[in-house]
Amino acid sequence: MGEIAAKARKSIGARRNPESADAILEAAEAVLSEAGYSGFSIEAVARRARAGKPTIYRWWPSKAALLIEVYQRQKRVETPDTGNIEADLAGFLMNLFAHWRDTSSGNVFRSLVAEAQSDAAAAAALADYAKGRRAHTGRMVERAKARGEVAADVDAELVADLVASFAWTHLLTNRLDGEEATIRAAIRYLTCGILKPTERKGVLDPRGTS
Structure with a gap:
């Protein structure tokens, strides 16, 4: 699944782990590039980053919040x-x-x-x-x-x-x-x-x- 997917994610609570957050953002960028806005989902990002959906939602409360950070x-x-x-x-x-x-x-x-x-x-x-x-x-x-x-x-x-x-x-x-x-x-x-x-x-x- 590529270098991004090879990184195993670990949840450490509400406080972001910079390495994990970067890997999730990289995965989000890749999903957006491949699937476009209409095909973008938290589920797809979680699979690619090997992260739990609860961890992603803990750091980004919505799909839109994650997309805005990708945009920034x-x-x-x-x-x-x-x-x-x-x-x-x-x-x-x-x-x-x-x-x-x-x-x-x-x-x-x-x-x-x-x-x-x-x-x-x-x-x-x-x-x-x-x-x-x-x-x-x-x-x-x-x-x-x-x-x-x-x-x-x-x-x-x-x-x-x-x-x-x-x-x-x-x-x-x-x-x-x-x-x-x-x-x-x-x-x-x-x-x-x-x-x-x-x-x-x-x-x-x-x-x-x-």
């Missing part, structure tokens, strides 16, 4: 630090689109988002993942605050949600070949707004002031 393990998306918030956010989106477009990760993540609409476990796993990514993306905004480029009272995680909404919409509608100019325009709208400068005075501020 495969994800290689650079977060730029150019000293300019527009360039950082646009560069991040371009890197993310390229990753989704050029690897199997995009299909996996798209399927997870779709399953989360009808499966509570998948929805919970996706929400946990999104929380971590929100904080990660928000660091670009926090760096810009430290440079004095962005107002100190801007909610960095809300900005991250807006960036993610643009990305997820393009993923779910299979529009990952967008031109760089379109991505940069979207970020410009986010950072500068869409109202004419003469129309901005008196508009309700998102922080509750005008």
